[in-house]
Amino acid sequence: MMTAPTAASGVQGTPAALIPGYVAPWPETARDWLARMLVFTGICAILMPIAWILLTAFKLPREVYSLDSALVFTPTLDNFRTVFEPPWNLGDKIVNSLVVAACTVLLAIPMATMAAYAFSRFDFRFKQALFLVVIASQFIPAAVVVLPYFLMFKQIGLLDTRIALVLVNMSIVLPYAVWMLKGFIDAVPLEVEESAMVDGAHRARVIAEIVVPTALPGIITAAVFSFTLTWNEFLFALIITKQDALTLPIGLIGFRTERGDLWELMAAGGTLITAPMFILSLLVQKQFIQSLTAGSSR
Amino acid sequence: MTRIPPQVWLLAPALVFVGAMALFPLGYSLLLSLREWKLARSATPGDFVGLENYILLLSDDPDFVEALQATAVFLVSDVLLTVAVALGGALLLQRVGRLNSLARTLLILPFVMSPALIGISFRFFLNAEYGVLAHGAGWLIPGLKDTVWLADRTLAMVAVVVSDVWHWAPYMALMVLGGLASIPRETEEAARIDGASAWAVFRDITWPQLLPVLAVVAVLKAVFALKAFDTIFTLTNGGPGNSTKTLAYFVYEQGFNYYDMGYAAAAAYLLTAILLVLAGFYLRLVFARGR
Numbered sequence: 001m002m003t004a005p006t007a008a009s010g011v012q013g014t015p016a017a018l019i020p021g022y023v024a025p026w027p028e029t030a031r032d033w034l035a036r037m038l039v040f041t042g043i044c045a046i047l048m049p050i051a052w053i054l055l056t057a058f059k060l061p062r063e064v065y066s067l068d069s070a071l072v073f074t075p076t077l078d079n080f081r082t083v084f085e086p087p088w089n090l091g092d093k094i095v096n097s098l099v100v101a102a103c104t105v106l107l108a109i110p111m112a113t114m115a116a117y118a119f120s121r122f123d124f125r126f127k128q129a130l131f132l133v134v135i136a137s138q139f140i141p142a143a144v145v146v147l148p149y150f151l152m153f154k155q156i157g158l159l160d161t162r163i164a165l166v167l168v169n170m171s172i173v174l175p176y177a178v179w180m181l182k183g184f185i186d187a188v189p190l191e192v193e194e195s196a197m198v199d200g201a202h203r204a205r206v207i208a209e210i211v212v213p214t215a216l217p218g219i220i221t222a223a224v225f226s227f228t229l230t231w232n233e234f235l236f237a238l239i240i241t242k243q244d245a246l247t248l249p250i251g252l253i254g255f256r257t258e259r260g261d262l263w264e265l266m267a268a269g270g271t272l273i274t275a276p277m278f279i280l281s282l283l284v285q286k287q288f289i290q291s292l293t294a295g296s297s298r
Numbered sequence: 299m300t301r302i303p304p305q306v307w308l309l310a311p312a313l314v315f316v317g318a319m320a321l322f323p324l325g326y327s328l329l330l331s332l333r334e335w336k337l338a339r340s341a342t343p344g345d346f347v348g349l350e351n352y353i354l355l356l357s358d359d360p361d362f363v364e365a366l367q368a369t370a371v372f373l374v375s376d377v378l379l380t381v382a383v384a385l386g387g388a389l390l391l392q393r394v395g396r397l398n399s400l401a402r403t404l405l406i407l408p409f410v411m412s413p414a415l416i417g418i419s420f421r422f423f424l425n426a427e428y429g430v431l432a433h434g435a436g437w438l439i440p441g442l443k444d445t446v447w448l449a450d451r452t453l454a455m456v457a458v459v460v461s462d463v464w465h466w467a468p469y470m471a472l473m474v475l476g477g478l479a480s481i482p483r484e485t486e487e488a489a490r491i492d493g494a495s496a497w498a499v500f501r502d503i504t505w506p507q508l509l510p511v512l513a514v515v516a517v518l519k520a521v522f523a524l525k526a527f528d529t530i531f532t533l534t535n536g537g538p539g540n541s542t543k544t545l546a547y548f549v550y551e552q553g554f555n556y557y558d559m560g561y562a563a564a565a566a567y568l569l570t571a572i573l574l575v576l577a578g579f580y581l582r583l584v585f586a587r588g589r
Contacts, residue, residue, distance in 0.1 A: 035390055035393075036397060038386075038390055039390050039391065039397055039398060039401050040397065042387060042390070042401060043397075043400065043401050043404060045464070046404050046405070046407060046408060046464075046468060047404065049419055049420075049423065049464065050407065050411075052419075052423070052430060053415075053419055053422075056422075064428070065427070065428050066428055067428050067430070067433060070430070111311045111312045111315065112312060114308040114309070114311065114312065115308060115309050115311070115312035115313065117308055118304070118305045118308035118309045119309075122304070122305040122308075124305050130309070130313065132581065133316070133321075134312070134313070134316055135581065136574070136577050136581065137316055137320040137321070139521055139573050139574065139576070139577035139580075140320055140324060140570065140573070141524065141525050141546060141549075141566065141569050141570060141573055142525060142527070142546075143525075143527070143545075143546045143549035143550060143553075143566050143569060144323070144324065144327050144549075144563075144566040144567065144569065144570050145319075145320065145323040145324065145327070146550075146553070147323075147327050147330060147553050147559055147562060147563055147566065148322070148323035148326040148327050148330070149323060150553075150554075151326075151559070152323075152326075167319060168319075170315065170319070171315070171316070171319035171320055174312060174315060174316060175316065175320075178312060203304040228410050231412075232410075232411070232412040232413065232414070234412070234413065234414045234527070234528040234531075235527050235528065235531075235550070238531075239554055248412075249412050249414040249415070249528075252412075252414055252415060252418060252532075253414065253418070253532060261421070261422070263422050266418055266422070267422075270412075270415045270418065270419065273412050273415060274411055274412065274415065277410040277411065277412075278407060278410065280410075281406050281407070281410045282403070282406075285403065285406060
């Protein structure tokens with residue numbers, strides 16, 4: 001309900017409709033009703049595609065290729081079994097995706113935390129320029145760097161390896177992480193740090209024992225964000241991998257075969273790729289959203 | 299021995315890495331764009347040909363012109379629609395309420411989904427025989443009954459835009475919600491007490507204060523629209539014809555379907571030029587607000 005406190009009477013929460021001179025443009029109830037309908041429509045628009053994929057993952061092929069059995073069908077786990085069998089071997093791809101995303105996060109987040117701390121706490125020459133270069137590097141289109149990467153990795157024999165994927169994903173993730181983490185570290189109060197420095201503690205200890213624990217929610221958020229980007233990364237994996245280092249998103253397009261699209265398997269694979277991201281993002285949701293929206297207010 | 303100042307060892311790993319993995323390839327592909335190099339014919343780079351690749355692109359390649367057109371159409375409609383949906387959604391969701399807080403929780407879901415999967419899913423939904431979305435649209439709009447969406451140049455572009463808006467608009471609504479939360483309530487309430495209509499309050503008070511946030515959202519979305527590849531690849535493969543082949547897709551195709559490295563690099567550089575201009579706008583907007 002829209003309420004407006006009136007300064008004169010000092011009454012908090014007087015309904016707007018009771019204030020003299022206020023003309024409600026529509027009856028409030030009709031507006032509320034319309035707003036609720038719109039929100040409900042929006043919720044459906046977000047959930048229905050997700051639900052449809054989830055349902056499809058539990059259907060038999062013949063039920064997928066007809067709308068008659070859209071909602072009424074006997075659920076089966078066959079698809080989840082099939083995708084782990086040859087030739088799909090989604091298990092290998094899950095392992096690749098997990099290893100690549102975990103290594104990327106474990107390497108990039110400490111590097112980004114250190115850099116973000118330096119940008120937050122020190123004044124030095126070219127600071128603004130260096131920070132701008134880091135931030136601007138996230139705007140470089142993947143299409144530009146993918147050619148040099150491909151040729152470089154080809155030359156040193158790293159094509160189709162997880163190492164190549166980790167390197168590439170680190171370069172994507174690092175600028176975002178530095179930017180997000182600088183905001184979090186800016187918010188950590190200086191006093192405790194300063195008193196520890198006076199006591200002669202080494203800078204590395206101060207960071208490890210004071211800054212990191214205080215900024216931990218932010219660090220976890222940046223880690224989840226980086227994990228999500230790496231987990232879903234598609235273009236580089238498409239070009240760099242061929243057989244051994246294939247990741248989940250590339251595994252998905254394998255279900256497009258000469259016999260046509262195997263939607264029920266795609267849906268099962270899609271469920272497997274999406275579920276961990278939903279769980280992760282809902283777990284750290286509050287901070288995740290705060291840091292994602294930070295770009296608009298900082 | 300002098301001690302290394304902390305800012306140096308703190309910054310070195312990240313900066314060296316960004317330099318090696320972002321700036322070096324950028325220079326490398328600039329050199330590449332000045333060469334003639336068809337990877338299918340030779341494993342080593344060919345001769346320097348100066349600006350020939352660029353001249354060929356800009357003067358004599360109908361595919362490139364089509365890619366520019368597709369990019370422009372996609373960019374404009376995608377940015378406008380995303381901003382409109384995000385703004386509408388944020389205005390609806392700024393009020394408290396149980397339904398609204400549920401909706402706010404769900405906004406994050408499309409954003410963390412794999413864009414490749416979103417493309418695949420929409421291709422499935424738009425299948426002429428058994429696609430839910432195709433049938434739903436045919437039921438709502440009789441003119442679309444029995445249409446093969448992805449075989450029609452216009453409708454294929456509509457599909458690409460819709461799937462991208464589905465992916466991005468909820469997240470952008472979160473950004474706008476953040477902006478709305480930072481606008482002081484007092485002026486709006488005072489205006490309402492004075493009898494201003496909801497529309498007048500929005501137009502004269504909320505909108506001007508929200509404009510900087512909307513500008514940031516629009517530029518950010520423009521950057522990501524220019525980078526968009528995954529969804530287009532899995533939804534339409536750039537087709538039918540060249541109708542949904544944007545610049546990013548064009549670069550991929552030249553480089554990895556035709557293995558024309560020099561030509562692809564030149565096209566990629568033109569894309570980078572556009573993106574850097576937008577990045578400049580974005581950084582100015584963001585840093586101007588920070589002051």
